[in-house]
Amino acid sequence: MSPRLPGRLAGHPSVQAVLARRRAGADAGPPALIDAVWLRDVCLAAGADDVAAVRLDHADLAGEREHVLAALPGTRTLIAMVFRMNRDNCRSPARSVANQEFHQTDEQANHAARRVTQKLQDAGYRALNPSVGFPQEMDRFPGRIWVVAHKTVAVAAGLGVMGLHRNVIHPRFGSFVLLATVLVNAEVSAYGRALDYNPCIDCKLCVAACPVGAIRKTGEFDALACATHNYREFMSGFTDWAQTVADSEDAADYRSRVTDSESASMWQSLASPPGYKSGYCLAVCPAGEDVLGPYLDDRKTFMDTVLRPLQDKKETLYVLPGSQAQEYARRRFPHKPVKEVTGGWRPPAGST
Numbered sequence: 001m002s003p004r005l006p007g008r009l010a011g012h013p014s015v016q017a018v019l020a021r022r023r024a025g026a027d028a029g030p031p032a033l034i035d036a037v038w039l040r041d042v043c044l045a046a047g048a049d050d051v052a053a054v055r056l057d058h059a060d061l062a063g064e065r066e067h068v069l070a071a072l073p074g075t076r077t078l079i080a081m082v083f084r085m086n087r088d089n090c091r092s093p094a095r096s097v098a099n100q101e102f103h104q105t106d107e108q109a110n111h112a113a114r115r116v117t118q119k120l121q122d123a124g125y126r127a128l129n130p131s132v133g134f135p136q137e138m139d140r141f142p143g144r145i146w147v148v149a150h151k152t153v154a155v156a157a158g159l160g161v162m163g164l165h166r167n168v169i170h171p172r173f174g175s176f177v178l179l180a181t182v183l184v185n186a187e188v189s190a191y192g193r194a195l196d197y198n199p200c201i202d203c204k205l206c207v208a209a210c211p212v213g214a215i216r217k218t219g220e221f222d223a224l225a226c227a228t229h230n231y232r233e234f235m236s237g238f239t240d241w242a243q244t245v246a247d248s249e250d251a252a253d254y255r256s257r258v259t260d261s262e263s264a265s266m267w268q269s270l271a272s273p274p275g276y277k278s279g280y281c282l283a284v285c286p287a288g289e290d291v292l293g294p295y296l297d298d299r300k301t302f303m304d305t306v307l308r309p310l311q312d313k314k315e316t317l318y319v320l321p322g323s324q325a326q327e328y329a330r331r332r333f334p335h336k337p338v339k340e341v342t343g344g345w346r347p348p349a350g351s352t
């Protein structure tokens with residue numbers, strides 16, 4: 001049935017074209033249910049390495065619901081996808097190599113999620129793909145800057161489980177995956193089921209690899225220690241650097257506070273995608289069926305060739321003064337210079 005429209009609107013060429021298409025049956029609207037096999041093919045063709053859908057009303061997604069609905073009102077299903085990273089690139093002590101791998105995969109995942117969204121849109125659904133990594137909602141910083149927590153969605157969809165290092169471990173690809181989520185306003189004919197085991201083998205290599213002790217044997221994760229070091233050239237570290245520039249009396253004073261290589265590195269992070277300082281927890285993880293073999297065959301060689309080069313690397317570690325991370329870094333990695341930074345966090349009201 002045609003909608004009742006005011007005369008001026010009814011006579012508009014675009015309106016007439018839409019109504020003519022409807023009369024011809026070309027615009028019948030999408031099927032109520034998205035076919036799971038079709039959806040999987042679309043995601044794999046777009047570049048995903050694995051995919052599973054989960055209902056937005058899944059109990060484990062209660063904390064995501066309001067954020068998802070704010071991003072796309074009417075969302076019924078979340079489509080979780082994983083994208084493999086090349087392992088030895090991630091493991092390289094050369095930060096340029098590892099960072100390139102992270103950023104290329106990030107880009108691939110964003111492209112694929114966008115393509116899936118486009119296919120769903122063309123099929124007549126409302127769909128949206130939040131950013132895989134950055135950019136994020138910086139007006140909310142230091143609050144929740146992400147639109148959707150991809151880890152939470154991927155775990156609920158059954159694509160993996162978080163390991164000791166708090167990254168999602170895929171049963172085959174292990175920790176070497178980035179995640180993306182597509183929101184859609186329809187149900188899918190089949191949903192994923194949570195894994196009934198954790199691919200993490202509790203080897204604790206991630207604990208040994210993290211240079212600032214952010215991953216504890218007990219399972220606690222010190223997100224602030226991680227962000228202060230690993231994200232030195234992202235939002236908070238950048239703010240601290242900008243404050244250092246503002247506080248410096250002249251070029252000589254600035255140079256006494258910031259080394260030439262730190263200035264060059266900050267420039268590189270501003271000119272290219274920003275560089276992670278670490279990510280070693282993910283790099284050393286032997287979990288996952290495609291990854292585990294060499295670790296099972298010869299654990300010593302695995303540690304000598306994967307863990308040790310990262311532990312031995314001479315590099316500056318960034319810590320908050322008086323933090324556990326500072327004590328840990330000095331004790332466990334005496335060959336790595338430890339530098340106190342503020343992390344760029346705003347001082348409490350009343351302090352100068």
Ligand code: B12
Pocket residue numbers: 102131132133142143144146147148149150151152165166167168169175176177178179180221222223224226227230231276278279280281282
């Ligand atoms: C915030 C964030 C971070 C923070 C906090 C990490 C964390 N464990 O949540 C920091 C800056 C430390 C970080 C670091 C890294 N991240 Co990150 N990060 C995210 C982000 C934006 C949201 C994470 C999230 O869902 N948190 C909520 C719940 C699920 O996490 P949680 O572990 O249960 O809870 C902890 C944190 O949320 C933290 N927290 C709570 N509120 C806040 C607020 C702020 C500002 C901070 C810093 C932390 C924080 O405290 C909780 C208790 O420990 C996602 C992208 C996205 N949109 O989902 C990527 C994501 C989780 N990151 C990812 C990666 C790859 C990394 C790094 C390896 C980057 C690198 N190359 O070095 C490191 C690994 C550090 C680690 N061991 O976790 C991948 C993980 C892929 C996977 N296989 O699981 C994601 C999914 C990006 C992606 N699309 O693939 N990350």
Ligand code: SF4
Pocket residue numbers: 163164165166175199200201202203204205206207281284285286287
């Ligand atoms: S490195 Fe070992 S302990 Fe850490 S997440 Fe991977 S399998 Fe689990």
